[in-house]
Amino acid sequence: MFRVILFSQWKWSRLIVVAGSIAGFALPIISMQGASADRGALQAQELLRAAQSWGTLYPVLAAALGLLVAIATWAADHRGRHIHALTLPLPRWRYVLLRFGAGVTLLAGPMLAVVLGAVLATVTATIPPGLQGYPIALALRFAIAVLVAYAVFFAISAGTARTAGIILGAIGALILIQILATLANVDLDLWGTLQVVMLNWPGPFAVFTGRWMLVDV
Amino acid sequence: MSYAIEVESLRFRAGSFELKDVDLHVPTGSIYGFLGPNGSGKTTTMRLVLGLLRPLAGRIAVLGHAMPEDGPRVLARVGYVPEQPHLDSTLTVREIITFQAAFYPTWHRAVAEDLLRRFELDERRLFARLSKGQKAKLMILLALAQRGELLVLDEPTDGLDPVVRRDILAALLEYVSLRKATIFISSHLVHELERFCDWVAVMDDGRVVTEVPMERLKQGTKRLIVSGAPPSERTGETPFVVLSRERANGATERWIVGEWEPEMTAYFEGVGASLVDVIDLDLEDGFVELLRSFRAARG
Amino acid sequence: MFYDVDSRSPVPLYAQIAERVRLAIATGALGSADALPSVRQLATELRVNPATVVQAYRDLEAQGFVEIRHGAGTFVRELAPGRRARERSHQATALVRKLLADARRMGVSLAELQKAIEDEVGVKTP
Numbered sequence: 001m002f003r004v005i006l007f008s009q010w011k012w013s014r015l016i017v018v019a020g021s022i023a024g025f026a027l028p029i030i031s032m033q034g035a036s037a038d039r040g041a042l043q044a045q046e047l048l049r050a051a052q053s054w055g056t057l058y059p060v061l062a063a064a065l066g067l068l069v070a071i072a073t074w075a076a077d078h079r080g081r082h083i084h085a086l087t088l089p090l091p092r093w094r095y096v097l098l099r100f101g102a103g104v105t106l107l108a109g110p111m112l113a114v115v116l117g118a119v120l121a122t123v124t125a126t127i128p129p130g131l132q133g134y135p136i137a138l139a140l141r142f143a144i145a146v147l148v149a150y151a152v153f154f155a156i157s158a159g160t161a162r163t164a165g166i167i168l169g170a171i172g173a174l175i176l177i178q179i180l181a182t183l184a185n186v187d188l189d190l191w192g193t194l195q196v197v198m199l200n201w202p203g204p205f206a207v208f209t210g211r212w213m214l215v216d217v
Numbered sequence: 218m219s220y221a222i223e224v225e226s227l228r229f230r231a232g233s234f235e236l237k238d239v240d241l242h243v244p245t246g247s248i249y250g251f252l253g254p255n256g257s258g259k260t261t262t263m264r265l266v267l268g269l270l271r272p273l274a275g276r277i278a279v280l281g282h283a284m285p286e287d288g289p290r291v292l293a294r295v296g297y298v299p300e301q302p303h304l305d306s307t308l309t310v311r312e313i314i315t316f317q318a319a320f321y322p323t324w325h326r327a328v329a330e331d332l333l334r335r336f337e338l339d340e341r342r343l344f345a346r347l348s349k350g351q352k353a354k355l356m357i358l359l360a361l362a363q364r365g366e367l368l369v370l371d372e373p374t375d376g377l378d379p380v381v382r383r384d385i386l387a388a389l390l391e392y393v394s395l396r397k398a399t400i401f402i403s404s405h406l407v408h409e410l411e412r413f414c415d416w417v418a419v420m421d422d423g424r425v426v427t428e429v430p431m432e433r434l435k436q437g438t439k440r441l442i443v444s445g446a447p448p449s450e451r452t453g454e455t456p457f458v459v460l461s462r463e464r465a466n467g468a469t470e471r472w473i474v475g476e477w478e479p480e481m482t483a484y485f486e487g488v489g490a491s492l493v494d495v496i497d498l499d500l501e502d503g504f505v506e507l508l509r510s511f512r513a514a515r516g
Numbered sequence: 517m518f519y520d521v522d523s524r525s526p527v528p529l530y531a532q533i534a535e536r537v538r539l540a541i542a543t544g545a546l547g548s549a550d551a552l553p554s555v556r557q558l559a560t561e562l563r564v565n566p567a568t569v570v571q572a573y574r575d576l577e578a579q580g581f582v583e584i585r586h587g588a589g590t591f592v593r594e595l596a597p598g599r600r601a602r603e604r605s606h607q608a609t610a611l612v613r614k615l616l617a618d619a620r621r622m623g624v625s626l627a628e629l630q631k632a633i634e635d636e637v638g639v640k641t642p
Contacts, residue, residue, distance in 0.1 A: 082302060083301075087299075388564050390565070391560045393566050415567065
């Protein structure tokens with residue numbers, strides 16, 4: 001069963017996965033363009049700057065991959081109003097699990113591409129003294145970011161329109177409460193607190209924030 | 218008598234549409250027709266039977282198991298063809314068949330290949346590019362290759378040309394000859410079902426009008442030419458069901474009755490009327506009269 | 517032989533099928549030991565319930581016209597010599613009954629009917 005589900009998901013998201021893999025492979029290599037033997041200490045600064053600015057693309061790529069693969073997973077189901085999936089002889093939770101697993105399997109492609117690209121980039125580049133390459137750490141962080149993004153968007157897409165509505169409603173309610181609190185001059189910073197909780201470790205989205213450095217001190 | 222599908226006191230509501238007190242008993246091994254105008258609740262009832270929807274009240278048992286609780290276990294033995302094509306439009310015919318086959322241990326590859334050939338389906342064509350008739354044939358192929366004991370078909374031939382309809386019906390009847398199976402088929406094409414259904418249930422506006430053996434509905438519905446009949450208030454208890462009465466000419470009336478049996482001519486002598494003629498009714502005409510009187514009775 | 521069955525006729529479908537088979541036997545279109553179409557074949561061809569065909573064949577077996585051999589099919593029995601002639605005579609009687617009933621309904625008298633027959637056949641009937 002997993003094989004056919006994987007195949008159908010491959011058919012839906014192959015473009016995304018292939019494009020994502022190419023991007024994931026190219027990104028570390030491009031970011032290391034400036035590193036070569038005949039430059040001096042000034043180069044270290046430039047390299048760090050380049051690593052940091054190119055580094056901002058990693059979370060974007062991870063989020064995009066997670067989002068697009070998740071949407072591709074459920075688009076066909078929503079189109080057919082879930083009838084096909086609901087009449088298959090397996091419990092809904094098992095079906096959802098199989099689809100999730102298939103998506104993760106497909107995302108292994110881009111994740112692997114980043115590993116290869118990062119390792120290749122740091123190995124072939126001449127890194128100035130005082131700096132070190134962190135290809136594995138970066139690639140691992142990328143993998144986690146992709147999985148988190150995929151899981152979140154998968155959960156939203158897997159639900160019915162009602163569930164999506166509930167989530168949006170909850171967000172809307174938070175916004176409303178914040179507005180009312182501000183108007184009433186109550187000291188309440190919901191979004192700030194939410195940000196701290198979610199984006200700082202051990203929040204789920206912490207992996208996306210901060211600097212993504214292929215080389216660092 | 219065992220039943221492939223048993224529905225008791227089913228109730229369901231979606232928006233302004235309501236199903237009320239639906240009772241159905243589909244005997245195992247029968248070909249059971251489910252008739253009714255569009256919007257009468259046939260599709261909704263079928264979805265409830267398959268566990269796609271949750272009822273408000275009532276009991277549903279399919280192949281002896283409660284639905285929707287035992288859903289997946291039962292669905293492995295049920296082939297379903299829905300009203301609208303529900304398959305993935307980005308897969309080819311062959312890929313769809315391979316996908317489906319993976320889920321059913323009873324899948325019969327030889328049957329799938331045979332039907333693929335007979336239905337003249339191009340296995341490399343994308344589902345989205347198939348014609349309406351070809352989509353219907355593919356969905357039938359999937360249900361038949363699954364070798365289930367129960368086939369639930371929601372208007373499988375609706376909107377298809379006569380040639381395709383024949384091919385599909387022939388494949389269904391062949392299935393039943395080779396394998397002991399129950400077929401639960403809905404349609405609003407009366408004349409199509411009357412050829413091969415053992416049982417028929419008629420649905421209208423969310424309620425079951427009647428559930429009888431097909432022969433009884435066919436033979437029992439007659440047009441009577443009656444002369445000298447007493448007015449409605451004084452007819453008393455009739456052994457048959459009076460569906461409608463209208464004046465023909467002079468003192469004769471045209472009655473449409475249901476559940477007629479030949480011995481019932483005696484009734485007319487008893488009330489001082491005379492039965493001039495008994496005319497066989499087309500099932501389609503009988504069906505229309507049945508609905509008309511049902512709606513009139515409901516007010 | 518098995519053109520179509522009339523689902524609108526008051527005669528049940530299984531009876532219509534059995535009728536056709538008896539006719540074929542009476543006229544010799546189906547000879548002794550000939551095989552009838554399989555249940556599956558006839559059901560799909562006529563688009564009727566296989567159970568209907570089974571019922572027709574069972575009735576024919578009960579009447580002594582055919583023999584159902586499980587797994588092999590249904591075969592016409594060796595009929596006693598007079599049987600076919602008797603069956604043809606039944607068919608003839610049924611035809612005449614129908615003709616007379618139709619004539620009665622249309623208001624055609626027996627004399628008119630007889631004249632028409634003679635004209636058609638070209639021979640005076642005694």
